[in-house]
Amino acid sequence: MSESARFPRPLQRTRLYEQVAEQITAWISENDLKAGDRLPPERQLATSLGVSRATLSQALVALEVIGVVAVRHGDGTVLTDRPRAERITDAIRAHAERIPDVIEARDALETKIAALAAQRRTQEDLDRIEAALRAMADDIDGGGRGVHGDELFHRAVTEAAHSPLLEQMMSEISELIRETRIESLSQPDRPRTSLAGHQKIADAIAAGDAAAASAAMHGHVMLVSDVALLRD
Amino acid sequence: MSESARFPRPLQRTRLYEQVAEQITAWISENDLKAGDRLPPERQLATSLGVSRATLSQALVALEVIGVVAVRHGDGTVLTDRPRAERITDAIRAHAERIPDVIEARDALETKIAALAAQRRTQEDLDRIEAALRAMADDIDGGGRGVHGDELFHRAVTEAAHSPLLEQMMSEISELIRETRIESLSQPDRPRTSLAGHQKIADAIAAGDAAAASAAMHGHVMLVSDVALLRD
DNA sequence: GACGGCTCAGTGGCCTAGCCAATAGGACAA
DNA sequence: TTGTCCTATTGGCTAGGCCACTGAGCCGTC
DSSP: OOOOOSSSOOOOOOOHHHHHHHHHHHHHHHTTOOTTOBOOOHHHHHHHHTSOHHHHHHHHHHHHHHTSEEEETTTEEEEOSOOSOOHHHHHHHHHOOOHHHHHHHHHHHHHHHHHHHHHHOOHHHHHHHHHHHHHHHHHHHTTOOOHHHHHHHHHHHHHHTOOHHHHHHHHHHHHHHHHHHHHHHTSTTHHHHHHHHHHHHHHHHHHTOHHHHHHHHHHHHHHHHHHHHHTO | OOOOOSSSOOOOOOOHHHHHHHHHHHHHHHTTOOTTOBOOOHHHHHHHHTSOHHHHHHHHHHHHHHTSEEEETTTEEEEOSOSSOOHHHHHHHHHOOOHHHHHHHHHHHHHHHHHHHHHHOOHHHHHHHHHHHHHHHHHHHTTOOOHHHHHHHHHHHHHHTOOHHHHHHHHHHHHHHHHHHHHHHTSTTHHHHHHHHHHHHHHHHHHTOHHHHHHHHHHHHHHHHHHHHHTO
């Protein structure tokens, strides 16, 4: 074995379709396109990019696999709402509907996230958390279940932790969490109980009390798990 | 909002390249091909699959994006060693070398994992943990740093938790952890300290004491973080 | 007016055929 | 042994074409 090692660098070559895919994503963010917006037709896009339709097609396959776009036969190419691949979601769901697993993962991540949030939250973070709390309260007062507000709250807390990796992991299981969330909030009286739990978490984060935030979050997640386990 | 819901199912159509990609992966696992093995040349593979080279090419792009194969101009198509996408690794590393983030994520996951392991470990799990402990001790006695044993130990504990999702997440950051691991164990006297920490965790797991296992693991991860922070 | 079927333009799906470019390995000269 | 060159093999990419699907508008029937 020669240990010649990485001297002048591996020097990897880029394929055309990769460049095309990058140009497309760049174009998307430049024009601030959102989910549901359409890309130009393939023929037109191909000529304006100066590549053949086959190459453009490869680029679109790549973007499709990543989860950026959805190519629809006879219709067109539209942007997808999930910029990141939640392949995990698919994998887990395909394997078995393991709700308890989701709860465990959520507990692991969010307990830590709450502690970090208590230590690192900025005023802006607190404002966002407060807004989510209010949104959920309003929704419940209006007779709703506060599903959206619940989601906003957890996202705000996650962002307040300022930990990219943990945030990434949360986003990976967000789809799975959403299902348990709806399940949970459909139980009578549950929305108000859940809101109270949120308030407790928010207070601890605002106070900068990591241990209390962590404990409150743990209790909250366990509350949710009650439901999930019932139907297991 | 019409809640017509999922009646006869969305009925999604499969593209040819998807079927091709599936056939290829099936063929790979059937023939038990491993990293470094080669796929047949495109022309040959295309005709034997009954599709055009363009379509096959799309399938290969998809497999390449997922991380199953690497297509090399003028050489051929070879299997990659990472069957699952550790895109997180790339993303994080590309963004910035955020060691603290890794520590946080590891703390979140492994603290919970240790607790679950204490509750769920089988005799087989305990044997594996014990074996890892012994391997690390032997390596250190022989003058080594016990890097491999360290890895074995954490993997054994993770498996003992019997939580697929958490295990999946650990595997996703395993590459990042490995780097901090080597860093840590290179410090003088660190291998023995680390081994002692492992023993404490293993004892708690064997005793079925979730809280103690959790605390021991937390302490252990924090020990590792000392190093990483030094060079931050 | 509501419903159902028809047509057609636009769009992606896939193929054939072909040339270009990179690689690896052998032949051969220094 | 070393370095150069040649060449077969393999992927990269293009051009052009036909087919299949979608959606919207039109039109007749009830």
